[in-house]
Amino acid sequence: MRSLKPMKNLNFPSSLVKSSNTHFTNSTNLNHDPTLLYCISLTCFSRVFFVLDSTTTTNRGLEFADQMFDKLLKRNVISWTATISRLARTGGEKEAIGLFKSMLLHGERPNYVTFLSVIRAIGMMRSNHLSQEVHAFVIKMGFESEISVVTALLGLYSSHGIANALQLFNQIDKKDLILWSAMVAACSKNGQFSEAIENFRKMQCFGINNVSLVSVLPACAYLGALLLGKQIHGFSIKREFFSDTNLQNSLVDMYAKCGKLDASRIVFDGIPKKDLISWKIMIFGCSENRDPRQALAMFLNMRSHFEPDEITVRNALAACSQMKELSFGSGLHCYLLKSGFSIYVSVGTELLRMYADFSEVETSKVLFDELCHKDLIAWSVMISVYARAGHPDQALGIFKQMHLENEKPNEITLVSLLKACSSLGAQVHGKTIHAYVIRVEYSSNAFLTSSLIDFYCKLGRIREGRALFDKLFNKDLICWSSMINGYGMNGCGSEALETFSKMLEYEVKPNDAVFTSVLSACSHCGLVDEGWKWFYSMKEDYGISPTLLHYACIVDLLSRRGEIEEALKFIQKMPLKPDASIWGALLAGCRTTGSDIGVMELAAEHLFELNPHNTSYYVILSNLYAENGRWGDVERLRNLVKEKKLRKAAGCSMIETKW
Incomplete structure (x- = not known):
C-alpha cells in the first residue's frame, strides 16, 4: 500500500491519530492476538460510540448486533462485513455501526470493504464527529492508502463542507479516475463551481466517466458556462455516455439554467427512459424560463407516467402564479385536495402564495387559518398578502399573532412589515422594526435596507434615508433605485438626478425600475428637459424598451x-x-x-x-x-x-x- 503524507490541521482527536505501537499496522500480530485487537479497538473507537451508546435507539442497535452475531454460523471477516454492508444499504445505519463495534470486541480485524460499509452508514447519519473518528481509525488500522476507502472518506467529508475533503484529496499522490470524479462532485455539491470545472479539466489525463460528467454539469449550469456544457454534451455523444439517464437529466437542467429552453426540451424529448427526476427538471426549467404554460402541460403529461411528488406540485403551483390565470390554479387546488397533497405544509404555503399573487385576500386567509402548522414562510406570505393588498393594519395584526407564537421574523417578513408601516405612516412601528434589524444584525442585507430607506422617505424623513444609504458598503440596484425614488417623491429632483449620475459612475447598469424612479422624479419636480433626455436614453443607450409606467x-x-x-x-x-x-x-x-x-x-x-x-x-x-x-x-x-x-x-x- 502507498503511504500518505501526514494530515495537517484536520481536527482529529490526538489520542486517535498518533500511533500507539508497531502492532497497529501489523496484520499478522493483530490476527494472532485477539486480546491486543480488543484493547486497540476500545482505545481507538470507544469515542466513536460514546454518543451512540447514550441513546435508546443505539442500545437497541447493539442488542440487534448481539443477536446477529449469535446467528452467524461462520464468524469471520467476510460474514461480519456482509451483514454490516446489508444493514448500511437498507437503512439500518445505527445497527450497522453497533455490529461493527461487536465485530471489534470479538477480536475480528476489519478489512477495507468493512470500512466502506461503515463509512456509508456514518454518511447516512450525517455526523461530522463520527466522520473524523472513523477516519482516525482508518489510519490506525493501516487503510489510509486504500484508494477506495479514501474516495469514500472524501464523499463523507463533502457532506460537511469542502475544506477537509480538499485537504484529504491533496494528500493523495496517485489519484485515480474515481477519486477525481468524487472531488468534482464534492465541489459541485458545496457550491464551489469554478473549482469543480478546474478539477474536471485537470482530471482529463486520467480519463472521463459518466459520473464526472454528471458532476460538472451543475457547475456549468450555475455559472452559465454554456459553451463548456455544449462541449460536454458533444463529448458524451462521441464516447457513448449519452444513453445514461442521469447524464441526460443533467444536460436538460444545464440548458434550462443557461436560458436555452428549446435545447433543454430537445434533450428531454430524446430521453428514452424518463424517470421522475427528468419530468421534475423539465417542469422547473419551464417555470424558471418564464414559460408557465409549457410547465403545466408537462405536469399534466407527467401524470400519465408518474405520480407527482411534493416538489413537483409546488413547481406547478408557481407556474399557475406566473400564468396569471386563476382558473388553472383553482383546478390544481382541487386536484391537490383529492390527492391528499394539501396536508403538506410546504404545499399549503405554496397554495397560499399562489392565491396571494392573484390578490385573493379572503381565500388566502382561509388557507392560512386551515394550516395545521404555520412555518415562517406561511406567516411571511400572509403578512405580504395584506401589505400588498392595501390592508397594512391587518398585516401588522398577523405579525402580532406571529410574535405570540414565538416565531421569529426573517428579512422577507420585515420587508413586508415595513411596507405596511409605510402605507399606514406608522413611524413608531417602523422605527421599532429598524431597531430589531440592527439588534439581529440584518443591517448588511441590501434588500431590507432598501425597504428602510423607502419607509423613511415616504414619511418625509429624507435625511434618515440618506444616512442608511451612505452606510451601505455594497449598494445594489434596488438601493440606488430606492434612494432616487425617495428624493423624487420629496420634491428633490436635482438630488435624485445627482444620485442617478453617481450610480452610473459606479458602473451600476440601470434597469426599467430605476428609470421609472428617475422619470417619476423628473415629473414631480417639473424637470422636462431631463425627463425627455432619460426617456430617449433608455432605448438608445441601455437597450431598455419603455413600458406603460415610463409613458x-x-x-x-x-x-x-x-x-x-x-x-x-x-x-x-x-x-x-x-x-x-x-x-x-x-x-x-x-x-x-x-x-x-x-x-x-x-x-x-x-x-x-x-x-x-x-x-x-x-x-x-x-x-x-x-x-x-x-x-x-x-x-x-x-x-x-x-x-x-x-x-x-x-x-x-x-x-x-x-x-
Missing part, C-alpha cells in the same frame, strides 16, 4: 406643466395601448391646470371603460364640471353612478398605537 411618467410630466395637448399627442403616438395610469395622469393634469373640458371628458371616458367600478374618476370629472358651471353634467354623472350602483369608498382616519 405614464412622461404624460404626468407634460400634464403638470399644462402641456395637455402635447401630452394627448404623445398618448396617441404611443406604440402601447394606454392603460388607466396613462389616462389617469392626463385627467389629473387637466384638473390641476383647468384645461379644455373636451380632453377631460376623453380621458374620463377611457377610465370609465378600463376601470368601471372606480368611483374616484366620476368624482374628479364631476368636480371639473362643477368648476366650469356645468351643473346638468354633474347631475347626469350622479344619476349614472346610482344606476351602476357604485359606492364611493368611505374615508377614514388612523392613529398609531403601541403593539
